[in-house]
Amino acid sequence: MYRLLIADDEQLEREAIKFIIEESFPGSFTICEAANGLEVVEIALAFKPDLLFLDIKMPGINGLQAAAQINRVLPECRIIIVTAFHYFNYAKEALSLGVVDYITKPAPPEAVVETVKRLIVELESASFKERLAAEREQQLQQITGYFEDDLLVLIAYGEIEAKEIEDYFAILNLQAQTFFAAVATILYPNTPGASILEIEKRVLNKNVVGWVKEYMQKVGRQAYIRSIGAEVFILLLAEENLDEYQARLTGMRLFTELKEALWKEQQIALNIGIGGLCNETGQIGQAFSQAKYALRYEAAPDSIISYGDIERDQQQVFYPYHREKRLYQSILQGDIHASQQLLEDLLTWLREHTSCLEAFQQKVYVGAPRQLTLQIIDCAGSKQMVGPAVDAFAAQNPNIKIDYIIGTSPELPSKIKAQQMAGNVETNVVLTGYDAMGSGLVQQIWERIMPEQKKSFPNLEDNYLPAAKAAFDLFDGYGIVFAWCPGGPMFTYNPDRVKNVPRTTDELLAWCKANPGKFMYPRP
Incomplete structure (x- = not known):
């Protein structure tokens, strides 16, 4: 008989999983329950479960903190996260804590059954430990890919500082003295009388990214490649410490050879722009901006140009949008120290680049309104x-x-x-409604509306009934209640079949136990 521990601060969720297990695996499990993070650790260390269904958001300590303590003492305990959301930010941490799977709430019976069946087979396997190590290594490779893609996106949009890039490099175990930043566009085939569909462009972009990755591995170069919009971003790492002239020659040679090989093997042509020399992580974002400028500077098809080859008086100064965005966020968060530092950085940049301000203002503020x-x-x-x-x-x-x-x-x-x-x-x-609103609050995806936009909603709270005001307060300024119906949850049932309608939570739970498989959540 196996030992199963179910940890969730919602009794209804615990009872639902317990009911599914007992109905699907009669006599196979001894089951214990825990209602908070501290309790699950205490019970797990004494009970020593084979399987643990664990909610992330619980009072006391959260599920991942509990998993860390349990995994140190019980490394072979198989932990399944049960959560309302997909916590990408927790992926790497969860892997290191022994989490092997996750199921979304409300837990679908078929997902619970299939997961438990698979884990029972693993528990009975003699090579469990070896396969566990191989599985975690595979998962780590997948998560590493997520971090690589995430890094290039943040750099491309100027939303990451040098210290954060260094943190990413530490996670990915990267060491380099010189970086080459390049941006490429694909020259799509131009057939007379026909046009290439957007989906075909995306497929071609994906194929080119895959080919470039394989090419870099083949020539022994470490590089990170990501398709972002219609462009392909390439961050090439080199161990040699080069000066600006050597770096320009090396970059031109490497990317020229890449272009020629791609045309020879795939008959696909590229336009490539290469940024300036990078010997520090803090220069990578600037180098990508330079690469994009070089790409647009040379309009001839099937061309490659380095930013360093553009005449000095034609090189562009790049406004630090990412610092302005961080300043705005710091002000909204009330971080006075960070706001002052970022403001001083922006003022320093403006003092050093006064010659380009007039042209910049005309470019940004003058012209017809955009659609x-x-x-x-x-x-x-x-x-x-x-x-x-x-x-x-x-x-x-x-x-x-x-x-x-x-x-x-x-x-x-x-x-x-x-x-x-x-x-x-x-x-x-x-x-x-509450469901997606609550999910978004936990994942911090909403922008705060109140009190920042108070002038746009005068006397808003005075218009609310008490129940609506309570909902508004619950959203903590991240949402506005524009309609309210205090009817509570709505249940739909067939009166010809359901004679005794449940009217309390206890009655509903008893009805579900008496009628397995007859209660379900509607899909919004």
């Missing part, structure tokens, strides 16, 4: 209620296109989180 797109995702079925207000806003702002999308709550937080990590947020407004 903007406002994307609204509705996960609450609120279009009929808010539609007139949206139409009125569109009529008053003809330069703003309204993109109204119907979405679902379970996928929404992960979708927005992925957009934020890629530096390409498309969604601007979300209409949702």
Whole structure:
């Protein structure tokens, strides 16, 4: 008989998993329960479970902290995270803590059963420890790939400082003295009378990225390659310490050989721009900006140009947008020290580049209004209620296109989180309920509305009934309640079949036990 521990601060969730296990594996498990982080550690050390279903968000210490303590003493305990969200930020930490799988809430019975079946087979295997080590190594390689992609995205969009790049390098165990930053665009085939579809461009970009990765491995070079939009970003690492002239020659030679090999093997042509010399991590972001400028400077097809070969008087000065963004975030967070330091950095940059300010202001502030797109995702079925207000806003702002999308709550937080990590947020407004709102608060994906936008919502709280005001306070300024129905959860049932309708949580739990497989959560 196996030992199973279920840890969740919600009794209904514990009872649901326990019921699934007892029904699907009768007589196979001795089951214990824990309601908080401290309790699960205490019970686990005494009970020594073979399997542990563990919620991340619990009072006391969270699930990952509990997993760390348990894994040190019980390394063979198989830990399954049960969570409402996909915690990408916890991926590497969770791997080191012995977490082998995760199941989303509410736990689907089939997912619980399949996971337990698989883990039982592993527990019975004589080569369990060896396979565990191989599995974790494979997972570590996958997670390392996530970090590599994340790093290039952050650098490309100027949203990372030198110290943070060094932290990424430490995670990836990278050591280099010189960096080459290059940005390439693919010259898509131009067939008369035909046009290449966007999906075909994406497939071609993906194939080129895969080919470049294999090529760099073949020639013994360590490089990180990522397709971002229509461009391919390449960060090439070198152990040799080169001066600016040597670096320019080396970079031109390496990327010329790459272009020639790609054309020879795949008949695909590239335009490549190469940034200036990088001997420090703090210069990588600037080098990518230089590479993009060099790429656009040379308009001839199938060309390659180094930023260092552009005449000095034509080289561009790059405004530090990432510092301005960090200054804005620090002010919103009330971090006075960081705000003062970032402001001083920006003022220093402006004093050193006064000659380019006039041209920069004309480029940014002068010209016809741009056509903007406002994307609204509705996960609450609120279009009929808010539609007139949206139409009125569109009529008053003809330069703003309204993109109204119907979405679902379970996928929404992960979708927005992925957009934020890629530096390409498309969604601007979300209409949702408690589920996605709570998920987003935990994952920190929402922008604060109040009190920053108080002038746009005068006397907002005075208009709320007590229940609506309580919901507004719960959102802590990250959401606005625009409708309220104090009816609570809604249950749909067939009165011909359900004669005794549950009216309390205890009655509902008893009904679920008496009618296995008959209760389910609707998909929004």
